[in-house]
Amino acid sequence: MKEYSYLHLDEKADYDEYVVCKYRVTTDLPMEKAAEAIAAEQSTGTWTGISTLDGDVFGRLGARVVSIGGDMITVEYPPEDFSIETGSVPQILSVIAGNLFGLGSLKGVRLEDVSFPDSILSGFKGPKFGAEGIRKALKRPEKPLVGTIVKPKIGLSPEKTAEYVYEAGAGGLTNSKDDETLVDQAFCPIEDRTIAVSEALDRLEEEGHMMMHAINVSTRGDKITELAEKVQEWGAREIMVDVITCGFGAVQALAEDPSIKVPIHVHRTMHGAFTKDPFHGIAMLPITRLVRMCGGDALHIGTLGAGKMSSGAGDGGNLGACLGGDVPYKSVMPVCSGGVYPGIVADITSRAGMNVQIQAGGGVAGHPGGVRCGAMAMSQAVDAAFEGIPAEKYAETHKELAEALEKWGVK
Numbered sequence: 001m002k003e004y005s006y007l008h009l010d011e012k013a014d015y016d017e018y019v020v021c022k023y024r025v026t027t028d029l030p031m032e033k034a035a036e037a038i039a040a041e042q043s044t045g046t047w048t049g050i051s052t053l054d055g056d057v058f059g060r061l062g063a064r065v066v067s068i069g070g071d072m073i074t075v076e077y078p079p080e081d082f083s084i085e086t087g088s089v090p091q092i093l094s095v096i097a098g099n100l101f102g103l104g105s106l107k108g109v110r111l112e113d114v115s116f117p118d119s120i121l122s123g124f125k126g127p128k129f130g131a132e133g134i135r136k137a138l139k140r141p142e143k144p145l146v147g148t149i150v151k152p153k154i155g156l157s158p159e160k161t162a163e164y165v166y167e168a169g170a171g172g173l174t175n176s177k178d179d180e181t182l183v184d185q186a187f188c189p190i191e192d193r194t195i196a197v198s199e200a201l202d203r204l205e206e207e208g209h210m211m212m213h214a215i216n217v218s219t220r221g222d223k224i225t226e227l228a229e230k231v232q233e234w235g236a237r238e239i240m241v242d243v244i245t246c247g248f249g250a251v252q253a254l255a256e257d258p259s260i261k262v263p264i265h266v267h268r269t270m271h272g273a274f275t276k277d278p279f280h281g282i283a284m285l286p287i288t289r290l291v292r293m294c295g296g297d298a299l300h301i302g303t304l305g306a307g308k309m310s311s312g313a314g315d316g317g318n319l320g321a322c323l324g325g326d327v328p329y330k331s332v333m334p335v336c337s338g339g340v341y342p343g344i345v346a347d348i349t350s351r352a353g354m355n356v357q358i359q360a361g362g363g364v365a366g367h368p369g370g371v372r373c374g375a376m377a378m379s380q381a382v383d384a385a386f387e388g389i390p391a392e393k394y395a396e397t398h399k400e401l402a403e404a405l406e407k408w409g410v411k
Protein backbone atom coordinates (compact mmCIF):
# COMPACT_ATOMS: atom_id res chain seq x y z
CA MET A 1 0.00 0.00 0.00
CA LYS A 2 1.65 3.21 -1.18
CA GLU A 3 2.10 5.78 1.57
CA TYR A 4 2.14 9.42 0.53
CA SER A 5 3.90 12.19 2.44
CA TYR A 6 2.04 15.43 3.09
CA LEU A 7 5.24 17.20 4.14
CA HIS A 8 6.49 20.02 1.90
CA LEU A 9 8.75 21.67 4.46
CA ASP A 10 11.19 22.80 1.82
CA GLU A 11 8.54 24.96 0.12
CA LYS A 12 7.01 28.33 1.01
CA ALA A 13 3.26 28.69 1.51
CA ASP A 14 1.47 29.71 -1.70
CA TYR A 15 -0.89 32.43 -0.45
CA ASP A 16 -1.92 33.34 -4.00
CA GLU A 17 -3.44 29.98 -4.88
CA TYR A 18 -3.99 28.00 -1.68
CA VAL A 19 -6.10 28.37 1.47
CA VAL A 20 -3.39 28.64 4.12
CA CYS A 21 -4.15 27.70 7.74
CA LYS A 22 -2.11 28.07 10.91
CA TYR A 23 -2.84 25.54 13.65
CA ARG A 24 -1.52 25.39 17.20
CA VAL A 25 -0.93 21.70 18.02
CA THR A 26 -0.48 19.97 21.38
CA THR A 27 0.61 16.35 21.00
CA ASP A 28 2.95 13.63 22.26
CA LEU A 29 3.64 12.66 18.65
CA PRO A 30 6.55 14.06 16.66
CA MET A 31 5.19 17.32 15.17
CA GLU A 32 5.73 16.01 11.63
CA LYS A 33 3.41 13.08 12.38
CA ALA A 34 0.80 15.33 13.97
CA ALA A 35 0.97 17.75 11.05
CA GLU A 36 0.57 14.92 8.53
CA ALA A 37 -2.38 13.53 10.48
CA ILE A 38 -4.16 16.89 10.11
CA ALA A 39 -3.26 17.35 6.44
CA ALA A 40 -4.33 13.79 5.60
CA GLU A 41 -7.61 13.89 7.51
CA GLN A 42 -8.61 17.23 6.01
CA SER A 43 -7.78 16.30 2.41
CA THR A 44 -7.12 12.88 0.81
CA GLY A 45 -6.12 10.61 3.70
CA THR A 46 -7.47 8.79 6.71
CA TRP A 47 -5.95 6.84 9.63
CA THR A 48 -4.39 4.19 7.39
CA GLY A 49 -3.12 3.84 3.82
CA ILE A 50 -5.83 3.07 1.22
CA SER A 51 -5.62 1.24 -2.11
CA THR A 52 -7.97 3.70 -3.80
CA LEU A 53 -5.78 6.82 -3.57
CA ASP A 54 -3.60 7.28 -6.63
CA GLY A 55 -0.70 9.65 -7.14
CA ASP A 56 -2.64 11.96 -9.45
CA VAL A 57 -5.46 12.59 -6.95
CA PHE A 58 -2.98 12.97 -4.13
CA GLY A 59 -0.86 15.37 -6.12
CA ARG A 60 -3.82 17.59 -7.05
CA LEU A 61 -5.89 17.51 -3.88
CA GLY A 62 -3.55 16.54 -1.05
CA ALA A 63 -3.07 19.20 1.63
CA ARG A 64 0.52 20.33 2.12
CA VAL A 65 2.36 20.91 5.41
CA VAL A 66 4.62 23.80 4.54
CA SER A 67 6.02 24.73 7.91
CA ILE A 68 6.42 23.51 11.46
CA GLY A 69 7.74 25.82 14.12
CA GLY A 70 7.36 25.17 17.85
CA ASP A 71 3.73 24.22 18.43
CA MET A 72 2.57 25.93 15.23
CA ILE A 73 2.06 24.23 11.89
CA THR A 74 1.06 25.72 8.55
CA VAL A 75 -1.10 23.63 6.23
CA GLU A 76 -2.19 24.79 2.78
CA TYR A 77 -5.19 23.37 0.95
CA PRO A 78 -5.36 23.27 -2.87
CA PRO A 79 -8.09 25.39 -4.48
CA GLU A 80 -9.67 22.27 -5.99
CA ASP A 81 -10.46 21.00 -2.47
CA PHE A 82 -13.17 23.67 -2.29
CA SER A 83 -16.63 23.80 -3.90
CA ILE A 84 -17.00 25.11 -7.42
CA GLU A 85 -20.07 26.87 -6.01
CA THR A 86 -18.28 29.95 -4.64
CA GLY A 87 -19.12 31.66 -1.39
CA SER A 88 -19.85 28.49 0.58
CA VAL A 89 -18.63 28.79 4.18
CA PRO A 90 -20.01 25.41 5.29
CA GLN A 91 -17.78 23.45 2.91
CA ILE A 92 -14.79 25.69 3.64
CA LEU A 93 -15.16 25.07 7.38
CA SER A 94 -15.53 21.31 6.86
CA VAL A 95 -12.12 21.37 5.19
CA ILE A 96 -10.17 23.78 7.43
CA ALA A 97 -11.97 23.19 10.74
CA GLY A 98 -13.60 19.80 10.55
CA ASN A 99 -12.64 16.33 11.79
CA LEU A 100 -9.16 17.45 12.83
CA PHE A 101 -10.42 18.65 16.21
CA GLY A 102 -11.45 15.11 17.06
CA LEU A 103 -8.23 13.33 16.09
CA GLY A 104 -7.36 11.04 19.02
CA SER A 105 -3.65 11.36 18.31
CA LEU A 106 -3.72 15.07 19.15
CA LYS A 107 -4.22 16.42 22.68
CA GLY A 108 -5.25 19.79 21.32
CA VAL A 109 -5.44 21.66 18.03
CA ARG A 110 -6.55 25.26 17.52
CA LEU A 111 -7.14 27.02 14.21
CA GLU A 112 -5.37 30.34 14.88
CA ASP A 113 -5.72 31.98 11.46
CA VAL A 114 -6.63 31.38 7.84
CA SER A 115 -5.72 33.19 4.62
CA PHE A 116 -7.92 32.89 1.54
CA PRO A 117 -6.77 33.36 -2.07
CA ASP A 118 -8.67 35.61 -4.48
CA SER A 119 -10.38 32.54 -5.98
CA ILE A 120 -12.21 32.14 -2.66
CA LEU A 121 -12.55 35.81 -1.67
CA SER A 122 -14.14 36.68 -5.04
CA GLY A 123 -17.07 34.39 -4.19
CA PHE A 124 -18.14 36.67 -1.32
CA LYS A 125 -19.58 40.19 -1.39
CA GLY A 126 -18.74 41.49 2.10
CA PRO A 127 -20.72 44.14 4.01
CA LYS A 128 -23.37 46.31 2.36
CA PHE A 129 -22.75 49.25 4.71
CA GLY A 130 -19.61 48.54 6.71
CA ALA A 131 -18.23 50.80 9.43
CA GLU A 132 -18.34 53.80 7.11
CA GLY A 133 -21.98 53.21 6.17
CA ILE A 134 -23.04 52.96 9.80
CA ARG A 135 -21.15 56.14 10.65
CA LYS A 136 -22.79 57.93 7.72
CA ALA A 137 -26.27 56.88 8.84
CA LEU A 138 -25.53 58.09 12.38
CA LYS A 139 -23.79 61.27 11.19
CA ARG A 140 -20.83 60.35 13.42
CA PRO A 141 -17.70 60.46 11.23
CA GLU A 142 -14.90 60.08 13.79
CA LYS A 143 -15.82 59.48 17.43
CA PRO A 144 -16.32 55.92 18.70
CA LEU A 145 -19.94 54.87 18.44
CA VAL A 146 -21.36 54.41 21.92
CA GLY A 147 -24.16 52.00 22.64
CA THR A 148 -26.10 49.93 25.08
CA ILE A 149 -27.71 46.54 25.30
CA VAL A 150 -31.22 46.73 26.73
CA LYS A 151 -31.14 45.09 30.16
CA PRO A 152 -32.52 42.94 31.67
CA LYS A 153 -31.72 40.88 28.60
CA ILE A 154 -35.22 39.41 28.75
CA GLY A 155 -38.42 40.50 30.47
CA LEU A 156 -39.17 44.08 29.40
CA SER A 157 -42.39 44.74 27.49
CA PRO A 158 -42.22 46.39 24.05
CA GLU A 159 -43.16 49.70 25.65
CA LYS A 160 -40.52 49.40 28.40
CA THR A 161 -37.93 48.44 25.78
CA ALA A 162 -38.81 51.51 23.72
CA GLU A 163 -38.64 53.70 26.82
CA TYR A 164 -35.15 52.31 27.57
CA VAL A 165 -34.04 53.06 24.02
CA TYR A 166 -35.47 56.61 24.13
CA GLU A 167 -33.76 57.32 27.47
CA ALA A 168 -30.47 55.91 26.13
CA GLY A 169 -30.68 58.11 23.05
CA ALA A 170 -31.67 61.15 25.08
CA GLY A 171 -28.51 60.46 27.08
CA GLY A 172 -26.41 60.65 23.92
CA LEU A 173 -25.96 57.03 22.86
CA THR A 174 -25.72 56.32 19.12
CA ASN A 175 -26.65 52.64 19.29
CA SER A 176 -28.72 50.16 21.20
CA LYS A 177 -29.56 46.54 20.59
CA ASP A 178 -31.66 43.62 21.66
CA ASP A 179 -29.70 41.17 23.76
CA GLU A 180 -28.63 37.88 22.24
CA THR A 181 -31.38 35.81 23.84
CA LEU A 182 -34.26 38.14 22.95
CA VAL A 183 -36.02 37.49 19.65
CA ASP A 184 -39.80 36.91 19.69
CA GLN A 185 -40.91 35.83 23.18
CA ALA A 186 -44.46 36.17 24.49
CA PHE A 187 -43.47 38.94 26.93
CA CYS A 188 -42.05 41.05 24.10
CA PRO A 189 -43.39 40.11 20.63
CA ILE A 190 -40.91 41.19 17.96
CA GLU A 191 -43.50 43.11 15.93
CA ASP A 192 -44.69 45.17 18.90
CA ARG A 193 -41.10 45.76 20.05
CA THR A 194 -39.88 46.82 16.63
CA ILE A 195 -42.75 49.26 16.12
CA ALA A 196 -42.39 50.77 19.61
CA VAL A 197 -38.61 51.13 19.31
CA SER A 198 -38.94 52.61 15.83
CA GLU A 199 -41.30 55.28 17.20
CA ALA A 200 -38.74 56.08 19.93
CA LEU A 201 -35.97 56.44 17.35
CA ASP A 202 -38.17 58.67 15.19
CA ARG A 203 -38.88 60.86 18.22
CA LEU A 204 -35.14 61.14 18.96
CA GLU A 205 -34.46 62.06 15.34
CA GLU A 206 -37.12 64.77 15.46
CA GLU A 207 -35.25 66.06 18.52
CA GLY A 208 -32.02 66.10 16.49
CA HIS A 209 -30.40 62.86 17.63
CA MET A 210 -29.56 59.98 15.29
CA MET A 211 -29.62 56.49 16.81
CA MET A 212 -29.87 52.86 15.65
CA HIS A 213 -31.33 49.92 17.52
CA ALA A 214 -30.54 46.39 16.31
CA ILE A 215 -33.55 44.08 16.39
CA ASN A 216 -32.48 40.46 16.92
CA VAL A 217 -33.83 38.31 14.08
CA SER A 218 -31.87 35.16 15.01
CA THR A 219 -34.13 32.32 13.97
CA ARG A 220 -34.20 29.19 11.79
CA GLY A 221 -32.56 29.32 8.40
CA ASP A 222 -35.77 29.03 6.38
CA LYS A 223 -37.40 31.89 8.31
CA ILE A 224 -34.68 34.47 8.96
CA THR A 225 -34.93 36.40 5.69
CA GLU A 226 -38.72 36.64 5.97
CA LEU A 227 -38.41 37.84 9.58
CA ALA A 228 -35.75 40.39 8.66
CA GLU A 229 -37.94 41.77 5.88
CA LYS A 230 -40.84 42.07 8.30
CA VAL A 231 -38.89 43.90 11.01
CA GLN A 232 -37.62 46.23 8.32
CA GLU A 233 -41.21 46.96 7.31
CA TRP A 234 -42.04 47.59 10.99
CA GLY A 235 -39.33 50.25 11.09
CA ALA A 236 -36.11 48.53 12.19
CA ARG A 237 -33.01 50.58 11.36
CA GLU A 238 -30.61 47.71 12.06
CA ILE A 239 -30.95 43.97 12.52
CA MET A 240 -28.91 41.60 14.66
CA VAL A 241 -27.88 38.01 13.92
CA ASP A 242 -26.26 35.61 16.39
CA VAL A 243 -23.87 34.22 13.78
CA ILE A 244 -22.66 31.11 15.63
CA THR A 245 -26.16 29.87 16.50
CA CYS A 246 -27.71 30.92 13.17
CA GLY A 247 -24.76 30.15 10.89
CA PHE A 248 -22.58 32.20 8.57
CA GLY A 249 -25.04 31.48 5.79
CA ALA A 250 -27.73 33.41 7.64
CA VAL A 251 -25.60 36.56 7.72
CA GLN A 252 -24.65 36.01 4.08
CA ALA A 253 -28.26 35.52 2.95
CA LEU A 254 -29.34 38.77 4.60
CA ALA A 255 -26.28 40.73 3.47
CA GLU A 256 -26.64 39.58 -0.13
CA ASP A 257 -30.42 40.10 -0.19
CA PRO A 258 -31.13 43.42 -1.94
CA SER A 259 -34.42 43.72 -0.07
CA ILE A 260 -32.51 44.05 3.21
CA LYS A 261 -31.53 47.71 3.33
CA VAL A 262 -30.34 48.06 6.94
CA PRO A 263 -27.01 47.18 8.57
CA ILE A 264 -26.44 43.79 10.19
CA HIS A 265 -25.04 43.75 13.74
CA VAL A 266 -23.40 40.38 14.29
CA HIS A 267 -23.36 38.92 17.80
CA ARG A 268 -21.09 35.95 18.48
CA THR A 269 -22.80 34.22 21.42
CA MET A 270 -21.62 30.62 21.87
CA HIS A 271 -18.19 31.51 20.44
CA GLY A 272 -16.69 30.86 23.88
CA ALA A 273 -17.30 27.13 23.37
CA PHE A 274 -14.39 27.08 20.95
CA THR A 275 -12.49 30.39 21.26
CA LYS A 276 -11.78 30.37 24.99
CA ASP A 277 -9.29 27.49 25.23
CA PRO A 278 -5.91 28.75 23.97
CA PHE A 279 -4.92 25.20 23.00
CA HIS A 280 -8.06 23.76 21.41
CA GLY A 281 -10.79 25.06 19.11
CA ILE A 282 -10.91 28.08 16.81
CA ALA A 283 -9.56 31.55 17.54
CA MET A 284 -11.86 34.53 16.94
CA LEU A 285 -9.68 35.69 14.01
CA PRO A 286 -10.92 33.12 11.46
CA ILE A 287 -14.51 33.85 12.62
CA THR A 288 -13.96 37.58 12.12
CA ARG A 289 -12.58 37.02 8.61
CA LEU A 290 -15.56 34.86 7.66
CA VAL A 291 -18.10 37.32 9.10
CA ARG A 292 -16.61 40.13 6.98
CA MET A 293 -16.67 37.92 3.87
CA CYS A 294 -20.32 37.03 4.56
CA GLY A 295 -21.34 40.67 5.00
CA GLY A 296 -21.66 41.51 8.70
CA ASP A 297 -21.58 45.31 9.13
CA ALA A 298 -20.64 45.24 12.84
CA LEU A 299 -19.14 42.40 14.88
CA HIS A 300 -18.42 41.76 18.56
CA ILE A 301 -14.67 41.28 19.03
CA GLY A 302 -14.60 41.51 22.84
CA THR A 303 -12.94 44.21 24.93
CA LEU A 304 -9.32 43.31 24.15
CA GLY A 305 -8.76 42.23 27.75
CA ALA A 306 -10.55 45.13 29.43
CA GLY A 307 -14.06 43.78 30.19
CA LYS A 308 -15.81 40.79 31.81
CA MET A 309 -15.51 38.18 29.07
CA SER A 310 -12.23 36.32 29.16
CA SER A 311 -10.19 37.23 26.14
CA GLY A 312 -6.54 37.74 25.42
CA ALA A 313 -5.05 41.10 26.24
CA GLY A 314 -4.32 41.65 22.54
CA ASP A 315 -7.07 41.91 19.99
CA GLY A 316 -5.72 38.81 18.26
CA GLY A 317 -5.66 40.58 14.93
CA ASN A 318 -9.42 41.05 14.92
CA LEU A 319 -9.26 44.83 14.55
CA GLY A 320 -7.17 44.45 11.41
CA ALA A 321 -9.49 41.73 10.11
CA CYS A 322 -12.45 44.12 10.60
CA LEU A 323 -10.87 47.31 9.30
CA GLY A 324 -7.90 46.28 7.17
CA GLY A 325 -7.57 46.97 3.47
CA ASP A 326 -6.13 43.55 2.61
CA VAL A 327 -9.46 42.13 1.40
CA PRO A 328 -11.84 43.45 -1.30
CA TYR A 329 -14.71 44.35 1.03
CA LYS A 330 -16.05 47.25 3.06
CA SER A 331 -14.86 47.28 6.66
CA VAL A 332 -16.74 45.91 9.66
CA MET A 333 -17.42 48.07 12.72
CA PRO A 334 -15.58 46.37 15.61
CA VAL A 335 -17.90 46.17 18.64
CA CYS A 336 -16.30 46.19 22.09
CA SER A 337 -18.75 44.87 24.65
CA GLY A 338 -18.99 42.66 27.72
CA GLY A 339 -18.60 44.08 31.22
CA VAL A 340 -18.03 47.61 29.88
CA TYR A 341 -18.57 50.70 32.05
CA PRO A 342 -17.47 54.35 31.73
CA GLY A 343 -14.28 53.80 33.78
CA ILE A 344 -12.77 51.41 31.20
CA VAL A 345 -13.67 53.31 28.03
CA ALA A 346 -10.24 54.98 27.83
CA ASP A 347 -8.55 51.60 28.36
CA ILE A 348 -10.54 50.19 25.44
CA THR A 349 -9.81 53.09 23.07
CA SER A 350 -6.12 52.92 24.04
CA ARG A 351 -6.14 49.30 22.83
CA ALA A 352 -8.59 49.56 19.93
CA GLY A 353 -8.36 53.14 18.69
CA MET A 354 -11.39 55.30 17.88
CA ASN A 355 -12.95 53.42 14.98
CA VAL A 356 -14.96 51.16 17.25
CA GLN A 357 -18.43 50.79 18.76
CA ILE A 358 -18.21 50.64 22.55
CA GLN A 359 -21.32 49.39 24.29
CA ALA A 360 -22.46 48.70 27.81
CA GLY A 361 -25.50 46.95 29.19
CA GLY A 362 -24.99 46.80 32.94
CA GLY A 363 -22.65 49.76 32.59
CA VAL A 364 -25.63 51.90 31.53
CA ALA A 365 -28.63 50.29 33.27
CA GLY A 366 -26.66 49.98 36.51
CA HIS A 367 -25.97 53.72 36.84
CA PRO A 368 -27.32 55.18 40.11
CA GLY A 369 -29.24 57.80 38.15
CA GLY A 370 -30.93 55.33 35.78
CA VAL A 371 -30.62 54.69 32.04
CA ARG A 372 -30.43 58.29 30.82
CA CYS A 373 -27.70 59.16 33.33
CA GLY A 374 -25.92 55.90 32.49
CA ALA A 375 -26.04 56.82 28.83
CA MET A 376 -24.76 60.31 29.59
CA ALA A 377 -21.89 58.83 31.62
CA MET A 378 -20.89 56.51 28.76
CA SER A 379 -21.16 59.35 26.22
CA GLN A 380 -19.08 61.59 28.47
CA ALA A 381 -16.45 58.86 28.90
CA VAL A 382 -16.21 58.47 25.12
CA ASP A 383 -15.95 62.25 24.62
CA ALA A 384 -13.20 62.41 27.24
CA ALA A 385 -11.25 59.57 25.62
CA PHE A 386 -11.69 61.09 22.17
CA GLU A 387 -10.36 64.43 23.43
CA GLY A 388 -7.53 62.76 25.35
CA ILE A 389 -8.79 64.03 28.72
CA PRO A 390 -8.49 61.63 31.70
CA ALA A 391 -11.94 60.44 32.81
CA GLU A 392 -11.37 61.64 36.37
CA LYS A 393 -10.59 65.12 35.09
CA TYR A 394 -13.62 65.16 32.78
CA ALA A 395 -15.79 63.96 35.67
CA GLU A 396 -15.02 67.18 37.57
CA THR A 397 -17.41 68.94 35.20
CA HIS A 398 -19.69 66.04 34.25
CA LYS A 399 -21.82 64.79 37.14
CA GLU A 400 -23.10 61.60 35.51
CA LEU A 401 -19.58 60.42 34.71
CA ALA A 402 -18.46 61.27 38.25
CA GLU A 403 -21.27 59.11 39.67
CA ALA A 404 -20.28 56.20 37.40
CA LEU A 405 -16.62 56.45 38.39
CA GLU A 406 -17.69 56.62 42.03
CA LYS A 407 -19.67 53.39 41.63
CA TRP A 408 -17.39 51.33 39.37
CA GLY A 409 -14.03 53.08 39.45
CA VAL A 410 -11.57 53.70 36.65
CA LYS A 411 -9.46 50.99 35.06
Ligand code: CAP
Binding pocket: 149, 153, 179, 180, 268, 269, 300, 301, 302, 303, 308, 309, 336, 337, 338, 339, 340, 359, 360, 361, 362, 363
Ligand atom coordinates in the same frame (compact mmCIF):
# COMPACT_ATOMS: atom_id res chain seq x y z
C1 CAP B 1 -22.91 42.53 27.37
C2 CAP B 1 -23.67 41.43 26.67
C3 CAP B 1 -23.01 40.94 25.43
C4 CAP B 1 -21.57 40.58 25.64
C5 CAP B 1 -21.18 39.35 24.84
C6 CAP B 1 -23.90 40.26 27.59
O1 CAP B 1 -23.66 42.89 28.49
O2 CAP B 1 -24.95 41.90 26.28
O3 CAP B 1 -23.78 39.86 24.95
O4 CAP B 1 -20.88 41.66 25.17
O5 CAP B 1 -19.80 39.20 24.91
O6 CAP B 1 -24.99 39.70 27.42
O7 CAP B 1 -23.01 39.94 28.32
P1 CAP B 1 -22.91 43.73 29.65
P2 CAP B 1 -18.89 39.43 23.60
O8 CAP B 1 -22.49 45.04 29.05
O9 CAP B 1 -23.95 43.91 30.75
O10 CAP B 1 -21.74 42.91 30.07
O11 CAP B 1 -19.19 40.84 23.22
O12 CAP B 1 -17.51 39.17 24.09
O13 CAP B 1 -19.35 38.43 22.58
Ligand code: MG
Binding pocket: 149, 153, 179, 180
Ligand atom coordinates in the same frame (compact mmCIF):
# COMPACT_ATOMS: atom_id res chain seq x y z
MG1 MG C 1 -25.70 40.06 25.61
